[in-house]
Amino acid sequence: MSDKKKNTPKFTFNSYWIYVPIILFFIALQLFNSGGLASKNISKNEFTKVLEANDIKKIVIENNTIAQVFLKDDALKKEEYQKLVNSPFYRKGSPLYSYNFGDLQNFENELETQKQAKGLDFDKVNEERTSMMDTIIGLLPFILLIGVWLFFMRRMSAGGGGAGGGGQIFNIGKSKAKLFDENTKVKTTFKNVAGLEGAKEEIQEIVDFLKNPEKYTKLGGKIPKGALLVGPPGTGKTLLAKAVAGEAGVPFFSLSGSDFVEMFVGVGASRVRDLFKQAQQKSPSIIFIDEIDAIGRARGKNSMTGGNDERENTLNQLLSEMDGFGTDTNVIVLAATNRAEILDKALMRAGRFDRQIYVDLPDLHERREIFEVHIKPLKLADDVNLEFLAQQTPGFSGADIANLCNEAALIAARFNKNAIHHQDFLDAVDRIVGGLEKKNKVITPKEKEVIAFHEAGHATVSWMLEHAAPLVKVTIVPRGQSLGAAWYLPEERKIIQTEQMLDEMCATMGGRAAEKLIFDKISTGALSDLEKVTKQARAMVTIYGLNEKVGNITYYDSSGNDSFVKPYSEDTAKKIDEEISKIIEIQYKRAIQVLEDNKDKLTTLAEKLLEKEVIFKDDLIEIFGKRPFEKEETKKIDVIIDNSEK
Incomplete structure (x- = not known):
């Protein structure tokens, strides 16, 4: 019984049902008020017969076209009228006959003549009548128009979402933020956020501010106004915000920077006001704005269009709400962006975003923790x-590692395996970094030999140089746009010395x-190699000051304002070009010398690569012996670009 009751659909009331009895009522009222249901249409001869019998009590001419014929009470008792009188539709006092007479003037003249000639005593009345159905039919287009308008307004209201029905046209200035509170279960917690220890510590402290404000205010401290999460894409900025929503225990408003943008003037600023009004009403609370660079871009740049002015108005309102008059409520603003360099300086100052938390790519230990989170299912x-x-x-972000596990x-x-093996993870790394294996790519034996010696050259030089990254795997199987690839495990360094950069460039050449x-x-197969070493050499000369001839000077501007201005003279530019070329050529000649010294081993490695297509670190140890300078290892990839596909 209990299961049946559970499965029984619950009765739900629909407001549209109200209209059904109203329509039925008006139809019934029209039917019963109209006496035309029982009246019979008669011909001219029948009408003349009834008229000459002097049975007519009254003739009502409706709208100058139809005559409604009412009979005398005595006449209704006659046998020829009994069939109509006994009809279930006939009501006393209703017309018994209807007569469509044609021309009104002729009909009235005829009635007057008959009345005079035969002494008839009927009355004649002219009336203008309008039926309710005619009225409804006349109003039907307006009723349909109003119905369609109500339908679309309800749909906009239902589909707009957000607080305050942001989808309705009259509520377009309302905030579209999603509210997470004690009634909304957010399953993400800080336990789901692996790595990012420094960022987690800062974020957890902000949550603690709202949970236990007295702990900090009793010493005279003030609760921070905001925290800005900055970092490359996929590092976990939004995930940290979700964890805050799950841990905070206070109302959490979440929205994107683009939610403030609308085609109507003034809507963005209005939504900012409404958002902070809602947050202040539920204080203490947290506001999270993802991708804040959509509205927080520096003002006064490229202000050629009205849309830019609208974005600036939205930003001005946000600045005012975050630190203006009357902003003493416990509302903390979290924001995330991967383009902090383009944000307005007024937005970045202390008092608005008091803390800027850099969420960097995970290191070796943090990547291990992230793997442990994603392998649980x-x-x-x-x-x-x-x-x-x-x-x-x-170099993998948290999002990359999640994608790798999947x-x-x-x-x-x-391959219909019952479990995921280690090789599956390695194949997934190849798939993500190198691309999909191209089994149908046609490569001639001569091209294959060139590719094999090219990759063997990378492997040989990197194995013989102290600071170059040791090789883990070499393949000449085409993937994506690459014809071959060499995988390295370089040491993860926070700073790089000149010798380390030169050894890496030599291995690349x-x-x-x-x-x-x-x-x-x-051949053209070294395109990606040349691009890489040119960037490294240019960085050595113009950014890091690692060139003796140019000196200890950098032309790098971290503010990003040097896009259209060359910060050095033509003479210096010539000197820079010469030094870049010199560095690359020296490392190229050095690579040739290393390969000449190990030409037999290079040939052996290339032949083995042609035979097996994929070789690993163990094969190199067998050919070259162990490296005298082994270090802890991580990964990198070198790729030969197939120019036919570029």
Whole structure:
């Protein structure tokens, strides 16, 4: 019985049901008020017969076209009228006949003649009548128009979402923020946020401000107004905000910077006012604005359009709400962006965003923690080594690692495995960084040999240089736009010395050096290598001040204002170009020398690569022996670009 009751659909009232009895009532009223239901249409001869019998009590001419014929009480008792009188639709006092007479003037003349000639005693009345149905039909277009308007307004209200029905046209200035409070369960907590220890500590302190304000205010301190989360995409800025919503225990308003943008003038500023009004009413509370650069961009730049003025008005209102008169309520603003350099300086000052929390890419230890979070729902084999995977993924953000775990699960499922193996994770790294394997790409034996020696050259030089990254894997299997790839495990460094940069550049030029040494020809396959070393050499000369001839000077402007201005003279530009070229050529000749000294091992490695297509670190140890300068390892990739696809 209980199951049946549970499955029984609950009765729900719909406001549209009110209109049904109203319509039925008006239809019934029209039907019963009209005496035309029982009246019979008669011909001219029938009308003349009734008229000459002097049975007519009254003739009512409606709208100059139809005559309603009412009979005398005595006449109604006659046998010829009984069939109509006994009809269920006939009511006493209603007309028994209807007669469509044609021309009004002729009909009235005829009535007057008959009345005079035969001494008839009927009355004649002219009336203008309008039926309710005619009225409804006349009003039907307006009723339909109003109905359609109400329908769309209800749809806009239902679909607009946000606090205060932001979708309605009359509430367009209302905030579209989503409210998370004690009635809304947010499952994300700080336990779900791996790594980011410094950022978590700052964020947890902000949550503690709102939970226990007396702990800080009793010493005279003030609760911070806001915190700005800054960092590359995918590092967990929005995830941290979700964790705050799950942990705070106070109302949490979440929205995007683009939610303030609208086609109507003044809407953005109005939504900012409404947002802070709602937050102050539920104080203490937190406001989270994701991608704040949508409205927080520096004012006065490219202000050629009215849309830019509207964005600036929105920003001005936000500045006023965050630190203006009457902003003494316990409302903390969290914001996230990966473009902090373009934000307005007034927005970044203390008193608005008191804290700027940099959420950087995770290091080795943090990547291990992130892997542990994302493998919890996965079914893993015993051979999965998280420490090695963390070493293999430097430069990966939290979002990249989540994608890697999911890709590994998809690869394992593709081959109908019962668990995800370590090799599936390695294949997922190849898939994400290198691209999809192209099994149908046609490569000639000569091209394959060139690619093999190119990759073997990278591997040989990097293995022989102290500061170059040691190799883990080399492949000549085409992936994405690459024809071959070499995977390295460089040391994760916070600062880089000159010798380390030069060794890396030398290893990068090892591919082209091997082509020159073995075939005495060079190809276009070194495009990505040349691009990389040119950027490194330019950075050494113009940014880091690592060139003796140019000196200890940098032309780098962290504010980003040097886009259209060259901060040095033409003579200096010539000197910079010469030094960049000199650095690259020296490392190219150095790579050729290393390969000449190890030409037999280079050839052995290339032949093995042609045979197996993929070789690993163990194969290099077998050929070269162990490196005398082993260090802790992480990962990097070198790629030969297939120019035919660019």
